[in-house]
Amino acid sequence: MNYIKYLLVGIFFGIVLVKSEAVSWYRIFEMFKFQSFHMYGIIGSSVISGVLFVAFIKTRGINNLKGEKIKILPKEPGIVRYLLGGTIFGFGWALAGACPGPMYILVGTGIFSMLIVIAAALLGTLVYGLLKDKLPH
Amino acid sequence: MSSNLDTLCSIGGAGKYVNYFKVDWRANRWNLTTVAGAIIGGFIAVQFLSDGSTIDLSKQTVEDLNILGFKNVGESILPSELYSWDAVLSLKGLSILIIAGFLVGFGTRYANGCTSGHAISGLSNLQLPSLIAVIGFFIGGLIMTHLIFPLLFSA
Numbered sequence: 280m281n282y283i284k285y286l287l288v289g290i291f292f293g294i295v296l297v298k299s300e301a302v303s304w305y306r307i308f309e310m311f312k313f314q315s316f317h318m319y320g321i322i323g324s325s326v327i328s329g330v331l332f333v334a335f336i337k338t339r340g341i342n343n344l345k346g347e348k349i350k351i352l353p354k355e356p357g358i359v360r361y362l363l364g365g366t367i368f369g370f371g372w373a374l375a376g377a378c379p380g381p382m383y384i385l386v387g388t389g390i391f392s393m394l395i396v397i398a399a400a401l402l403g404t405l406v407y408g409l410l411k412d413k414l415p416h
Numbered sequence: 417m418s419s420n421l422d423t424l425c426s427i428g429g430a431g432k433y434v435n436y437f438k439v440d441w442r443a444n445r446w447n448l449t450t451v452a453g454a455i456i457g458g459f460i461a462v463q464f465l466s467d468g469s470t471i472d473l474s475k476q477t478v479e480d481l482n483i484l485g486f487k488n489v490g491e492s493i494l495p496s497e498l499y500s501w502d503a504v505l506s507l508k509g510l511s512i513l514i515i516a517g518f519l520v521g522f523g524t525r526y527a528n529g530c531t532s533g534h535a536i537s538g539l540s541n542l543q544l545p546s547l548i549a550v551i552g553f554f555i556g557g558l559i560m561t562h563l564i565f566p567l568l569f570s571a
Contacts, residue, residue: 282449289450293457297493300471302458304494309477311554311561322535329540354528354538354545361527361534361545365552368523368530372553373560375516376494378531379524380417382517383451387458390494392504396517401428403521404421408436414526 284344293384302384304376311373360416371403417454418530420447421521484569497569512568527552 296302299321310318335341336349343349372378375396377385382400385393407414422437423444430437471490481489486497496503503509524530527549529538535553538546 282446285446285449286453286456289453289455290457290460291453292450293454293459294461294465295457297458297461298465300493302493303471304498305471305473305477305481305490307557308481308561309473311557312477312480314474314477314480322531325536326539329536330542333540351541353541354543357545358548361548362552362555364523364525364527365534365549366523366556367519368527368549369553369556369558370560370564371516371519371521371523371556372531373557374512374564375520376498378417378520379421380454380530380532382520383417383454384458385494387455388462388493389459390499392499392501392513395504395510395513396520399514399517400421400521400524401424403518403523404425404525405430405434406518407522407525408422408425408430408434411436
């Protein structure tokens with residue numbers, strides 16, 4: 280029962296991403312071509328509501344469901360890993376037309392060939408783990 | 417959303433060989449639960465909340481994709497040119513999906529976050545590293561879409 284909240288968040292996330300068409304390869308292509316406001320509207324409005332909600336949590340000291348203060352850890356400082364890792368991610372995002380969330384959601388919509396992409400993403404994760412100490416961060 | 421990739425590697429036993437995966441994955445069961453929810457959400461959205469309408473892409477996008485050899489643009493969520501079993505069972509099609517997935521998995525763990533972790537949560541928390549990562553996402557995405565797609569696809 281403890282986990283039902285995570286399940287509900289996932290279900291909501293899946294429905295919103297399908298209905299907003301953010302899971303569509305075509306919409307990602309359109310975004311990188313700057314030919315529509317659509318994806319920028321989705322990401323932009325979620326960032327605006329996110330900024331407001333995070334500010335609200337921080338100024339009001341809101342508790343989570345366990346009654347503990349919500350703490351959001353800052354990202355580790357750095358440039359290389361974010362720029363280089365981000366660029367590599369961007370190549371894959373544009374080509375697959377899906378990032379890690381939509382990959383799973385799309386399996387739920389019945390596109391089982393996406394399982395190949397997920398398996399390859401796991402392989403990529405594994406290789407990152409192997410090379411981690413040799414890569415600049 | 418991408419932390420589940422680490423968790424799945426840990427469950428698969430990768431911690432035996434690689435320190436990075438030597439974590440107590442039981443503490444990360446929440447991210448797998450969210451993944452399960454996302455799959456269910458995708459199912460609910462297409463089974464019960466869709467009327468079969470097509471994706472209303474910009475005219476220019478449809479034209480550009482026709483030039484690249486994509487047909488029936490926007491009539492399904494994903495192009496059959498990449499995700500139909502016919503495409504997947506060709507060497508080129510299979511290679512594209514494997515390379516794309518590999519780059520997503522490697523890149524997201526290297527950058528320590530994906531679209532949700534950096535572009536949405538990270539920017540919402542005004543994190544400079546997330547802004548740098550999002551700039552990286554766009555450098556990669558723009559190069560792929562504008563420079564590499566014309567080499568990969570043709571009508």
